[in-house]
Amino acid sequence: MKIRPATDADRDAIWNIFHEVVAAGDTYALDPNISREDALAYWFAPGTHTYVAEEDAAGDGVAVPEKPTACPTIIRARQILGTYILRPNQLGGGSHVANAGFMVSASARRQGLGRALAEHCLSEAHRLRFRAMQFNYVISTNTAAIRLWQDLGFEIVGTLASAFRHPDKGYVDVYVMYRSLL
Amino acid sequence: MKIRPATDADRDAIWNIFHEVVAAGDTYALDPNISREDALAYWFAPGTHTYVAEEDAAGDGVAVPEKPTACPTIIRARQILGTYILRPNQLGGGSHVANAGFMVSASARRQGLGRALAEHCLSEAHRLRFRAMQFNYVISTNTAAIRLWQDLGFEIVGTLASAFRHPDKGYVDVYVMYRSLL
Numbered sequence: 270m271k272i273r274p275a276t277d278a279d280r281d282a283i284w285n286i287f288h289e290v291v292a293a294g295d296t297y298a299l300d301p302n303i304s305r306e307d308a309l310a311y312w313f314a315p316g317t318h319t320y321v322a323e324e325d326a327a328g329d330g331v332a333v334p335e336k337p338t339a340c341p342t343i344i345r346a347r348q349i350l351g352t353y354i355l356r357p358n359q360l361g362g363g364s365h366v367a368n369a370g371f372m373v374s375a376s377a378r379r380q381g382l383g384r385a386l387a388e389h390c391l392s393e394a395h396r397l398r399f400r401a402m403q404f405n406y407v408i409s410t411n412t413a414a415i416r417l418w419q420d421l422g423f424e425i426v427g428t429l430a431s432a433f434r435h436p437d438k439g440y441v442d443v444y445v446m447y448r449s450l451l
Numbered sequence: 452m453k454i455r456p457a458t459d460a461d462r463d464a465i466w467n468i469f470h471e472v473v474a475a476g477d478t479y480a481l482d483p484n485i486s487r488e489d490a491l492a493y494w495f496a497p498g499t500h501t502y503v504a505e506e507d508a509a510g511d512g513v514a515v516p517e518k519p520t521a522c523p524t525i526i527r528a529r530q531i532l533g534t535y536i537l538r539p540n541q542l543g544g545g546s547h548v549a550n551a552g553f554m555v556s557a558s559a560r561r562q563g564l565g566r567a568l569a570e571h572c573l574s575e576a577h578r579l580r581f582r583a584m585q586f587n588y589v590i591s592t593n594t595a596a597i598r599l600w601q602d603l604g605f606e607i608v609g610t611l612a613s614a615f616r617h618p619d620k621g622y623v624d625v626y627v628m629y630r631s632l633l
Contacts, residue, residue, distance in 0.1 A: 291543075294543060294544060295544075297543065298541030298542055298543045298544050298545030298546070299541075299542050299543045300542045300543050301543055303542075358614075359480030359481075359588060359614075360480055360481050360482045360485075361473075361476060361479065361480045361481045361482050361483055362476060362477075362480050362590075362615045362616040362617060362618070363480030363588065363614060363615055363616075363625070364480070365616060366611070366614050400613070400622075401611075401612070401613065401614065403611060403614070405587065406541060406545065408544075426609045426610055426611060426612075427608045427609015427610070427611075427627045428608055428609070429548070429583075429585060429608060429609075429627070429629055430583070430608075430629065430631065431582070431583065431631075432540075432541075432545060432548050432583065432585070432629075433541075433544045433545055434544040434545075434547060435544060436544070440582075443545070445609045445611075445627055447611055447612065447614075449612065449613075
């Protein structure tokens with residue numbers, strides 16, 4: 270598995286993951302019916318660093334043409350499994366604090382991909398000289414994410430009472446999580 | 452003093468106040484060099500309710516023309532003293548929590564205008580059926596604002612350590628403030 274900056278060629282794969290995550294409506298406060306255009310404008314916004322996690326190339330193959338003189342075609346089997354963004358959480362005097370957002374394809378969950386993305390993200394945030402990282406909106410029912418962030422040194426620094434309307438559980442609390450990078 | 456929804460005719464006055472507040476760089480995490488276009492796009496964004504506070508009409512006058520047959524011109528002396536925005540803080544499952552932002556002209560401060568705007572804003576938030584209001588980014592050195600919000604029932608529910616680089620005071624804490632509207 271390789272994590273690298275996203276390119277325009279990743280837009281379809283990112284939209285597939287984005288749509289799947291947002292349509293579920295239980296982890297992000299975004300319109301579940303957001304359009305592809307708005308979603309990609311958000312994920313590739315100016316000032317935002319966008320990354321993807323790509324499967325190893327083990328599945329790559331070569332289609333051998335019937336005519337022996339024709340050029341063989343490389344079949345790229347590498348699949349995008351997840352994506353994250355890293356950006357300043359605020360502008361002006363707040364631009365030294367990073368914000369990040371993570372999305373993993375449902376088919377690739379429970380395999381440590383979230384942790385790999387998060388560790389890559391923290392390393393990038395250090396490289397880009399951010400002094401802290403903030404998650405503005407961690408829904409309290411998203412216990413896997415909360416455990417992961419706590420494991421990586423984030424603390425719950427704020428609780429927003431009943432700030433999220435969960436599709437199954439009704440109004441639930443939301444956490445603000447924060448970690449110094451110094 | 453009258454508080455009313457902003458119109459396109461208020462854009463110049465709003466930009467004057469916005470520019471003055473943001474250029475000071477000590478209360479908002481916005482680019483102090485933000486352009487007029489970007490500032491007004493932010494203040495009049497889709498889904499955002501924008502209001503202005505206008506001086507009473509006492510100063511209105513009539514310019515009497517020299518020719519007695521010409522039509523007199525009404526001189527509008529009403530000045531915009533402050534402005535605020537009210538909007539959902541998040542989309543999707545978070546859209547029942549309001550967010551607001553306030554700006555008062557330097558020449559109109561310490562006269563209770565901030566409180567009048569805030570009370571108007573809470574009343575509008577009730578009318579629009581928001582269930583809570585959140586301020587994401589109250590800079591800890593902005594003690595007048597913090598006192599006002601606390602007086603109006605808001606609580607500090609989160610502290611972001613050194614999240615703002617103050618132009619004079621260096622890195623200072625930022626508060627998340629929250630109030631139920633139920």
